[in-house]
Every structure is written in C-alpha cells, then in structure tokens.
Amino acid sequence: MASAKVSVVVVTCGGLAAYAVTARSSKEGKTVGIREIEAVRLPQAKHDGAFSVEKALAKRRSVRHYADEPLTLTQLSQILWAAQGITSSGIGLRSAPSAGALYPLELYVVAGKVEELPPGIYRYAPQGHALMKQADGDRRHELERAALNQAWIARAPVVLVLSAIYRRTTIKYGNRGIRYADIEAGHASENVYLQSAALGLATCAVGAFTDEAVKRVMGMGDSEAPLYIMPVGKPR
Numbered sequence: 001m002a003s004a005k006v007s008v009v010v011v012t013c014g015g016l017a018a019y020a021v022t023a024r025s026s027k028e029g030k031t032v033g034i035r036e037i038e039a040v041r042l043p044q045a046k047h048d049g050a051f052s053v054e055k056a057l058a059k060r061r062s063v064r065h066y067a068d069e070p071l072t073l074t075q076l077s078q079i080l081w082a083a084q085g086i087t088s089s090g091i092g093l094r095s096a097p098s099a100g101a102l103y104p105l106e107l108y109v110v111a112g113k114v115e116e117l118p119p120g121i122y123r124y125a126p127q128g129h130a131l132m133k134q135a136d137g138d139r140r141h142e143l144e145r146a147a148l149n150q151a152w153i154a155r156a157p158v159v160l161v162l163s164a165i166y167r168r169t170t171i172k173y174g175n176r177g178i179r180y181a182d183i184e185a186g187h188a189s190e191n192v193y194l195q196s197a198a199l200g201l202a203t204c205a206v207g208a209f210t211d212e213a214v215k216r217v218m219g220m221g222d223s224e225a226p227l228y229i230m231p232v233g234k235p236r
C-alpha cells in the first residue's frame with residue numbers, strides 16, 4: 001500500500017470547509033487548522049473493459065448477501081473511480097455529471113476487509129485518486145446500527161457512504177441546489193451498481209438510516225448530509 005502522511009490545511013470560504021493537500025491557504029479563505037492526514041494512493045483505475053455497459057445494466061441487482069472475502073484495493077479503486085473519479089484533465093470533470101460542475105458530493109469508504117487497506121474510514125479524494133484517512137478501526141457495525149440494523153451492511157467487506165455538502169450548489173442555484181445534489185447521488189450510485197456488476201461484485205443502495213446517527217459514525221459536520229450507504233462485496 002502506498003501510504004503517506006500529508007499536511008492538510010483546512011480553509012474556510014463562504015462557510016465551506018475545504019481540505020487542501022498543500023501548505024498554502026487560499027487567498028480568500030481563512031486558515032483554521034493544520035492536521036496530518038494519512039493518504040493512501042489508489043491503483044490507477046482502468047478506463048476500458050470487456051464487460052459491456054448493456055451487460056452491466058442487465059445484470060445490475062440490489063444484492064444483500066456477500067461472500068466472506070476481502071475486496072482488493074484494485075477493485076475498490078475501480079468502484080471509487082466509477083462513482084466520482086476524474087475523467088478529464090483541466091477543471092477535473094468526473095465520471096458522474098454535476099450541476100454547474102460544482103461537485104457537492106463526498107464519497108467515503110468504511111473499510112472492513114480490503115486487502116492492503118487497514119480498517120477505517122477514508123474520504124475519497126478524486127484529485128489524486130487517493131484515500132484520506134478520517135478514522136481508524138472497523139466501523140461497519142456502527143453503521144449497520146445507524147441504518148436501522150440492516151445486517152448486510154456489516155457483512156460486506158467494504159461500505160461506501162455518499163454525502164452532500166449542499167452549500168456547494170445552493171451558493172449558485174439557491175434551494176434548487178439541494179435537488180441537484182440529491183439527483184447527483186443517484187448518478188454516482190448507479191455508477192457504483194454498474195461498475196460492481198462489471199467486476200463480478202454487487203451492492204445495494206441503502207437510504208433507510210438515521211441521519212444524525214450516520215453523521216456521528218462518519219464524523220460529518222453540520223454542513224454535510226448523508227444520502228446513501230452502499231455495501232459492496234462479492235455476491236454470495
């Protein structure tokens with residue numbers, strides 16, 4: 001596993017918190033803290049494959065029973081790229097569309113059994129295709145309890161959590177920005193379904209959970225709303 005400690009400058013701008021993996025604060029922003037975050041560089045994702053999109057659409061199913069097998073870091077990398085990966089250089093357009101290319105979604109990995117990745121909570125950083133460690137330890141059971149005890153959540157080797165920071169879109173679109181961010185979670189989620197199917201893996205979109213409980217487990221702030229939980233594993 002390629003892991004490195006990086007200094008992260010937390011800057012605020014119009015009420016938004018952003019993490020810059022450099023030692024510079026933005027011109028308009030105010031530096032509110034510096035902390036060391038462990039970054040895990042992910043294997044490069046493939047941009048081509050033999051499994052057709054039609055096959056993936058036909059095969060996609062919500063699956064709630066997973067084999068007791070770890071995911072590889074390469075499989076996880078591919079799924080994260082499908083959900084929110086950068087697909088063009090320049091301003092960094094992504095695999096899923098976003099209103100005004102404002103990208104209100106955050107994507108987290110709750111790792112239980114992933115080869116070369118210690119159990120913990122990680123935030124996916126599309127720029128750099130890396131994981132930023134947020135917390136140590138296996139938190140899948142806590143997430144299961146926060147999601148009305150849906151037992152398959154803790155049985156999957158890895159669980160993705162999609163959230164929105166609405167202010168990124170409402171700042172431009174007003175209240176309609178909330179709708180846009182919610183719609184975008186659907187795009188990212190479908191990408192996870194299709195990529196999982198193409199890799200011989202499976203997932204299930206989970207929307208039934210207690211927001212506050214999920215936020216507590218994930219360490220989300222007031223400005224962030226959890227939208228989807230997606231356990232991923234090999235179907236049993």
Ligand SMILES: Cc1cc2nc3c(=O)[nH]c(=O)nc-3n(C[C@H](O)[C@H](O)[C@H](O)COP(=O)(O)O)c2cc1C
Nearest residue numbers: 060061062063064147150152204205206207208209
């Ligand atoms: C918005 C949304 C919320 C959902 N929430 C849950 C959930 O909390 N638990 C669950 O087991 N499945 C959940 N599902 C999955 C649906 O049950 C599933 O999509 C449906 O049964 C159709 O099956 P299919 O996805 O295999 O076609 C959710 C799906 C959507 C779109």
